[in-house]
Amino acid sequence: MSSAALALEGVAGKFAAEAIRQDGQGDRNSAITSYQRAIDALVKLIQLFPDNTLNAVYEQHCYQYKKRISELQNSPDGYHSQNDNNQPGASIHASSSNQTISSNIENMIIKEKPNVSWKEVIGLEEVKTALRESIVYPAKKPELFTLGWPRGILLYGPPGCGKTMLAAATASEINGYFINVDAASMMSKWLGDAEKNVSQLFHMARDSSKKENVPVIMLIDEVDSLLGNSQNENGGEIRVKNQFLTEMDGVNDKGKNLQTYVIAATNKPWKLDWAFLRRFSKRIYIPLPSLETRVSLFSSYLSKLKKDSSVNAAQLAQLIEGYSASDIRDICQSVQLSVIDEFFSSAESSGNKDLTRVQLRDVTIDDFRKTIKKRRPSVNAGMIEEYSNWTKDFSAT
Numbered sequence: 001m002s003s004a005a006l007a008l009e010g011v012a013g014k015f016a017a018e019a020i021r022q023d024g025q026g027d028r029n030s031a032i033t034s035y036q037r038a039i040d041a042l043v044k045l046i047q048l049f050p051d052n053t054l055n056a057v058y059e060q061h062c063y064q065y066k067k068r069i070s071e072l073q074n075s076p077d078g079y080h081s082q083n084d085n086n087q088p089g090a091s092i093h094a095s096s097s098n099q100t101i102s103s104n105i106e107n108m109i110i111k112e113k114p115n116v117s118w119k120e121v122i123g124l125e126e127v128k129t130a131l132r133e134s135i136v137y138p139a140k141k142p143e144l145f146t147l148g149w150p151r152g153i154l155l156y157g158p159p160g161c162g163k164t165m166l167a168a169a170t171a172s173e174i175n176g177y178f179i180n181v182d183a184a185s186m187m188s189k190w191l192g193d194a195e196k197n198v199s200q201l202f203h204m205a206r207d208s209s210k211k212e213n214v215p216v217i218m219l220i221d222e223v224d225s226l227l228g229n230s231q232n233e234n235g236g237e238i239r240v241k242n243q244f245l246t247e248m249d250g251v252n253d254k255g256k257n258l259q260t261y262v263i264a265a266t267n268k269p270w271k272l273d274w275a276f277l278r279r280f281s282k283r284i285y286i287p288l289p290s291l292e293t294r295v296s297l298f299s300s301y302l303s304k305l306k307k308d309s310s311v312n313a314a315q316l317a318q319l320i321e322g323y324s325a326s327d328i329r330d331i332c333q334s335v336q337l338s339v340i341d342e343f344f345s346s347a348e349s350s351g352n353k354d355l356t357r358v359q360l361r362d363v364t365i366d367d368f369r370k371t372i373k374k375r376r377p378s379v380n381a382g383m384i385e386e387y388s389n390w391t392k393d394f395s396a397t
């Protein structure tokens with residue numbers, strides 16, 4: 001989460017805590033004002049950061065605060081309808097309410113049958129082979145694996161190179177559910193006790209797999225944030241980690257009857273300790289795209305662009321060594337946006353309201369050069385060296 005989002009979240013949390021205290025003391029008017037301020041801060045947070053995975057949780061808080069404001073405004077003493085479990089604050093500090101934690105967890109995870117295919121993941125052929133061997137084959141023919149097979153797979157490497165896509169494509173290949181969880185959000189104070197979140201999550205994955213008899217792939221993104229430096233109020237990182245390890249042991253020991261796989265993803269594998277790594281017996285590096293992959297990435301994006309003959313995937317791929325796949329996508333998008341911008345500006349300045357008469361101009365290689373000049377790769381050379389050092393010591397495919 002960005003520091004601006006964190007700061008805003010802090011403001012909302014402060015008002016909410018104040019509201020709950022005032023509410024508890026029977027200070028109705030102050031409580032209403034503080035609940036309203038908490039709502040305002042949360043609404044702003046949701047508007048400014050629409051992609052934040054915690055937004056569903058914030059919305060739920062807003063709903064509860066609004067409900068409480070209307071109770072306070074409408075009943076003579078404002079207090080008769082409450083009990084401890086449905087106090088508005090119970091879900092913020094949800095340390096004792098399993099039900100709230102469970103609904104929060106369900107809100108923040110996406111359980112879906114994904115429609116990403118292997119073909120859409122460009123390059124990374126060795127990684128796809130490793131995932132086929134570790135997940136796809138055992139899921140399709142478990143009886144062949146008399147010695148068992150690994151359930152925990154770690155994907156590590158720079159951001160934006162396909163870790164999430166690969167996990168989703170694997171789930172799609174075995175026609176399974178894909179549960180995508182952001183570990184940093186799971187540790188957030190808004191979701192209460194992180195230790196319970198972890199067990200709830202595994203419980204839900206196992207349950208879905210058993211009840212519906214489908215394999216489940218659980219992707220835990222930013223898994224390093226489970227293991228330290230979190231904002232967990234109780235400072236319970238060790239307990240969270242132990243809970244996670246226990247759950248992983250449960251998954252690893254279940255034999256061929258359990259079709260639940262845990263893919264952990266991280267950009268900072270060096271933050272993971274051995275107790276953790278031991279449970280992830282496959283550890284696979286997802287590198288920056290090679291020259292060949294960059295050519296394929298550009299070819300794929302260029303095929304959807306209106307361009308002139310100066311634009312050529314092989315030449316562009318040479319220009320952007322060190323960039324990630326998502327950098328490449330962003331560059332192509334940004335080039336397209338700049339010509340679309342021109343399209344609308346020229347239509348407006350010529351007073352031409354009929355957009356069908358204006359022509360979108362072709363993208364040229366110069367458009368790309370300008371955009372690339374303004375945009376640095378999102379990963380630096382120092383980090384790549386760190387990955388390669390870590391790979392020497394810990395990779396396992």
Ligand SMILES: Nc1ncnc2c1ncn2[C@@H]1O[C@H](COP(=O)(O)OP(=O)(O)OP(=O)(O)O)[C@@H](O)[C@H]1O
Nearest residue numbers: 120121122158159160161162163164165325326329
């Ligand atoms: N190998 C790839 N082939 C095609 N597109 C890719 C590939 N890798 C990344 N992309 C593009 O970049 C976007 C981000 O990729 P993805 O989320 O899989 O990266 P990630 O490695 O999981 O990043 P992070 O570490 O930030 O979570 C994808 O939605 C896709 O558009």
